[in-house]
Amino acid sequence: MTEERYAADRRLIAILALLVAVVSVLYIVVGLKSSTWRYALSLRVPRLLAMIVTGAAAAYSTVTFQTLTNNRILTPAIMGLDSLYVLLQSLAVYLFGAGSVVVSDPRLNFLVVIAGMLAFAVVLYNFLYRREERGLAFLLLVGIILGTFFQSGASFIQMVVDPNEFSVLQNRMLASFNNMNTGILWLAGILLVGAMIVIARQLTTLDVLALGREHAINLGVPYDRVVRRLMVVVAVLVSVSTGLVGPLMFLGLLVANLARERLHTYLHRYLLAAAALISILALVGGQFLAERVFNFAAPISVLINLAGGLYFILLLLKESRA
Amino acid sequence: MIELRNVTKKYDGIPVVDRVSLTIEKGTVTSFIGPNGAGKSTLLAIISRLLRQDGGEVIIDGIPIEKWGSSELARRISILKQSNQVNLRLTIRELVSFGRFPYSQGHLTAGDWAAVDQALAYMKLTDIQHKYLHQLSGGQLQRAYIAMVIAQDTDYILLDEPLNNLDMRHAVDIMKTLRALVQDLGKTVVTVIHDINFASCYSDCIVVMDQGRIACSGGPQRIIDRSVLCDVYELDFHIETVNNQRICVYY
Numbered sequence: 001m002t003e004e005r006y007a008a009d010r011r012l013i014a015i016l017a018l019l020v021a022v023v024s025v026l027y028i029v030v031g032l033k034s035s036t037w038r039y040a041l042s043l044r045v046p047r048l049l050a051m052i053v054t055g056a057a058a059a060y061s062t063v064t065f066q067t068l069t070n071n072r073i074l075t076p077a078i079m080g081l082d083s084l085y086v087l088l089q090s091l092a093v094y095l096f097g098a099g100s101v102v103v104s105d106p107r108l109n110f111l112v113v114i115a116g117m118l119a120f121a122v123v124l125y126n127f128l129y130r131r132e133e134r135g136l137a138f139l140l141l142v143g144i145i146l147g148t149f150f151q152s153g154a155s156f157i158q159m160v161v162d163p164n165e166f167s168v169l170q171n172r173m174l175a176s177f178n179n180m181n182t183g184i185l186w187l188a189g190i191l192l193v194g195a196m197i198v199i200a201r202q203l204t205t206l207d208v209l210a211l212g213r214e215h216a217i218n219l220g221v222p223y224d225r226v227v228r229r230l231m232v233v234v235a236v237l238v239s240v241s242t243g244l245v246g247p248l249m250f251l252g253l254l255v256a257n258l259a260r261e262r263l264h265t266y267l268h269r270y271l272l273a274a275a276a277l278i279s280i281l282a283l284v285g286g287q288f289l290a291e292r293v294f295n296f297a298a299p300i301s302v303l304i305n306l307a308g309g310l311y312f313i314l315l316l317l318k319e320s321r322a
Numbered sequence: 323m324i325e326l327r328n329v330t331k332k333y334d335g336i337p338v339v340d341r342v343s344l345t346i347e348k349g350t351v352t353s354f355i356g357p358n359g360a361g362k363s364t365l366l367a368i369i370s371r372l373l374r375q376d377g378g379e380v381i382i383d384g385i386p387i388e389k390w391g392s393s394e395l396a397r398r399i400s401i402l403k404q405s406n407q408v409n410l411r412l413t414i415r416e417l418v419s420f421g422r423f424p425y426s427q428g429h430l431t432a433g434d435w436a437a438v439d440q441a442l443a444y445m446k447l448t449d450i451q452h453k454y455l456h457q458l459s460g461g462q463l464q465r466a467y468i469a470m471v472i473a474q475d476t477d478y479i480l481l482d483e484p485l486n487n488l489d490m491r492h493a494v495d496i497m498k499t500l501r502a503l504v505q506d507l508g509k510t511v512v513t514v515i516h517d518i519n520f521a522s523c524y525s526d527c528i529v530v531m532d533q534g535r536i537a538c539s540g541g542p543q544r545i546i547d548r549s550v551l552c553d554v555y556e557l558d559f560h561i562e563t564v565n566n567q568r569i570c571v572y573y
Contacts, residue, residue, distance in 0.1 A: 072409075204428020208420060210410055214372050214403050219474070220396025220424040266410040 005264040012262060013270060016277035023281060024048055027288045046182040051287060053185070053192050054241040054248075055255075055280035060192075060199060061237035062252030063259070063275050067210045067268070068227055068234075072260065073315055074139060075253045076238045079124065080147030081117070082249070085242040087150040088116040090157040090169060098165035106183040114191075114239045121235035125228055175246040177287060177300050188240045195233045195240075199272070202226065206268040248301070250308020255279040257315060323348055324369060324478060324512075329378035331364055338364050340534035341378065346527075348477070351504055351511045353521040356531035357555055362514045363404070363482050365531070369512070370401035370480050382478070396424035400476040402467055404483040408455060414466045415451040418442055421473030441473035445499070461492035468499065479503065481513045485520060493517070497524040522546045522568045530554055542568055 028044050062075045076082065092112060096102045102112050127142075158166055175181040199206070205226055208216050217223050241248060259275035286300040324346040331339040339361040346352050354362040367373040369380055371387055380387040382399060390398070400421075408417075418441050422434040430438075442448045445465045455463060464484065471479055484500070485493040501524055503509040515521045521528050522542045529539040532554045538545065545551075546568035551559045560571040 070409075204423070207428060208423055211408055211420065214401070215408075215420070217372055217392075218370065218396065218401050219420060220393035222392040264411060266412055266416070 006267075006270075009263045009265050009270045009274070013273050013277065016274060016281060020277055020280050020284065023285045023288060024052075027284055030288070030292055046185055047180055047287075048284065049189070050180045050182050050185055050244045051283040052280050053189050054244045055251075055283045056196070056276040057188075057192050057237040057241040058248055058252045059255050059259075059275035059279040060196060060272055061234045061241070062256040063268070063272050064199060064206065064230055064237075065234050066256055067206050068230055069139075070210070070212050072257055073253075073312075074143065075256070076234055077247065077249050077252055078140070078147065079143040080150050081120075081124075081235065081238045082242040082247040083147045083150035083154065084120055085113060085117060085239055086247060087154040087157070088113045090154045090161075091116075093165050093169045094157045094161050098162075098168040103168065106181065107187050110184045110187060110239070110243050113243070114236060117235045117239045118232055121231045122228075125231045175242070175244055177245055177290070181244055184243055188244055191236055192240050195237050198229070198233050202230065203268050203272075206230075207266060210266060210268075246301070249305050250312055251279060251282065251304050253315075254304070254308040254311050255282065257311065323383060324510075325379075325381040326365075326369070327379040327381070329365070329368060329375050329380060331361075331368060331373065332376050337534050339368065339375070342531075342534075342536055343378075344529065344536060344539065346478075346510065346512060348510050349504060349508055350526040351500060351513070351524060352527045352529060353525040354512070354514045354529050354531055355516070355518055355521050356537070360531040361534040362531050366401065366480050366482050366512065366514055367403075370399060371395065372401060372403075393424050393427075396474070396476070398476055399478040399480065400471045400474045401480040402471050402482065402484065404486050410455075412455050413452050414447055414455070414458070414462075414469070415442065417455060417466055418447075418451075418469045418473050421470040421475075424474065437475060438473050441469040444472055445469040460487050461489070461495075464488060464492070464496065468496065472503070476509075478510045478512065481511070483514050483516065485515060485517060493520065500524065518546070518551070518570050518572075522570070546570060 027048055028041070032040055062077075065076050065079075066072055066074065089109070092109060093103050098104070101108060103109055158169060161169065205221055208219050208221055209223075209226070211219075213223060255275045255278040256271075258278050259271050263270055263274055265271070282304065283300070286303055290300040290303070326342055326344045329339055329342045330337055338359075342361075342365060354365065356362055364373065368375045369382075369387075371380075382390065382395070387395070415438065419430060419434070419438050421441065422430050422437060426434050439448070442451050445468055447462075447465060447469055450458075450462065453462075455466065458466065464487075468481075468484070471481075479500075481500070484496055488496065497520055500511045500513070504511055504526075525542055527539060528542055528545040530537040530545060530550060537554050538550055546561060548559050548561055551557075551561075551570065555572070557572045562569050562571070
C-alpha cells in the first residue's frame with residue numbers, strides 16, 4: 001500500500017520533469033528566426049539556465065526552511081531574507097561606491113553579499129532557536145517587520161546614493177526577470193549544486209526533523225549542529241535565487257506547499273524534487289507566457305506574486321481553522 | 323542505571339528543578355508524581371537531553387550525558403513527550419519506522435523492518451498500520467507513538483504523562499504494556515503520571531516531587547500514605563488497601 005503511494009508520487013515527479021523539459025524546449029525554440037537565431041540563443045540559453053537555478057534554489061530553500069521551523073507558512077522570503085539581499089547590495093554601493101571592485105565585479109559582489117547573508121542566518125538561527133518556544137503569529141509578525149524594514153532600508157539607500165551610482169545599482173545589480181543577472185550564473189550554479197549536495201546528504205535527517213525538535217533529538221539527531229548547518233545552506237540558496245532574478249516573495253511558499261499537498265509522502269527525497277520541478281515549471285512557463293504571449297506586458301513576478309499571495313491567504317485561513 | 327547528582331534547572335533565576343539527586347534502577351517502573359509545576363516534566367526532559375541542566379550531572383550507565391554520542395544515546399534512552407502534534411502525512415507504520423533511525427539513519431534494513439513489525443504487533447496495531455495519523459483516535463495515536471519507542475528498542479523508556487486524554491480502558495492497557503515491557507523485555511520505564519492510583523498500582527518506585535525538589539521516594543506501600551501525600555497536594559486523602567494495592571480517595 002505504501003509502495004503504491006510512492007509509485008504515484010514517482011509518476012507525478014516524472015510527469016513534472018517531462019513538462020519542464022517541454023516548456024524549456026518551447027522557451028528556447030519558439031520564435032527563432034533563421035537570420036537572428038545565434039543572437040537569440042545567446043540570450044535565451046543563459047536566461048533559461050538562470051531560471052532553472054533560481055527555481056531549484058527557491059524550492060530547496062523553502063522546503064528546508066519549513067521543515068526546520070516545522071510549519072508551512074514561514075518561508076525565507078516571508079522572514080525577509082531576500083529583501084535583506086537587496087539591502088546588502090545597496091549597502092555595498094553606498095559604502096564602497098560604484099567604482100570599487102566590490103561593486104563592479106558581479107562575482108565578487110555576489111560573494112560579499114552572501115557573506116552578509118550568512119551572518120544574518122546565524123542571527124536568525126539564534127533568534128528562532130535559542131529562546132523559548134514562540135508562537136507562529138509572533139514569528140510571522142517579526143518576519144513581516146524585518147522584510148519591510150529591509151525593503152525600506154534598501155530604498156532609502158538607493159535614494160541617498162549618487163544618481164550615477166544608483167543607475168549602476170539599478171542596471172547591473174538589482175536583478176529582475178527582465179533583467180536577469182546572468183553574469184553570476186556559473187557561480188550561482190556551483191553554489192546551488194554545493195547546497196544540494198549538503199541537503200542530499202541530510203535527506204533522511206530532514207525527514208526526522210519534520211517530526212519536530214523533541215522527536216529529532218530523541219532519535220539521535222545532533223539537533224543544534226544540523227539545524228545551524230542547514231540554516232547556512234538556506235541563506236546561500238536565497239542569495240542564489242535573489243542574486244539571479246531578485247526577490248521572489250511567494251514563489252517558494254507556493255511551490256513548497258503545492259508539493260506537500262500533491263504528494264502522499266513526507267519523504268524529502270520526493271518533496272524536494274517535486275517542489276523544485278514545480279518551481280522551474282512555474283518560472284519557465286510563466287516567463288514563456290510573459291515574453292512570447294503577453295509580449296512583456298505583464299511581468300512574471302507580478303503573476304507569481306498574485307497567485308502566491310492568494311494562496312498564502314488561503315493557507316492562513318486554513319491554519320487558523322485547524 | 324540512571325544517576326542524577328544535584329541536577330538544577332532555572333528559568334529567569336527561579337529554580338524549577340532544584341538540586342535533585344536520584345538513582346533509577348534498571349528493570350523497574352519508576353513514576354514521578356506531584357502537583358503541577360513541581361518540575362517532573364522538566365526533570366524528565368533533562369534526563370533525556372531535551373533540555374540542558376544549569377547545574378549538576380546526569381549519568382547514564384556510568385557516562386555523563388554530555389559525553390554520549392547523539393545516535394549512541396538514542397539507542398540507549400528514548401523519550402515520549404505529552405503533546406505529539408505532528409502535521410505530517412504519516413501512516414502508523416511510517417511513524418513506527420522512525421524508531422529505527424538511530425540504527426540505520428533512515429535506510430532501514432530487513433532487520434529494522436522486522437523490529438518495526440514486532441513493535442506494531444506488540445501494540446496490536448498490525449491491522450491498522452496503513453492508517454494515517456490524523457485518522458486515529460487518541461488511544462490509537464498514543465499506542466502508535468509507544469510502538470515507535472518500542473521499535474527504538476532502548477534500555478530506558480521515558481514517558482511524560484502517557485495517560486493524558488485516554489479513557490480508563492486505554493489507560494489500563496498502556497500501563498499493562500509498560501509493565502510488560504519491564505517484565506518481558508527487561509526495559510526500564512520512567513513516567514510522569516498524574517493519576518496517583520495508576521502510579522500506585524503499576525510502579526516499583528514512586529518519586530514525589532514538590533517545588534522542584536524530591537519530597538520523598540520509595541515503593542508504593544511507603545509513598546501512598548496520608549502523611550506523605552496530604553502535605554504535597556494539600557488535599558485530604560483517604561487511603562485503603564484493595565487487593566493488596568494502595569488506593570487513594572481524595573475526591
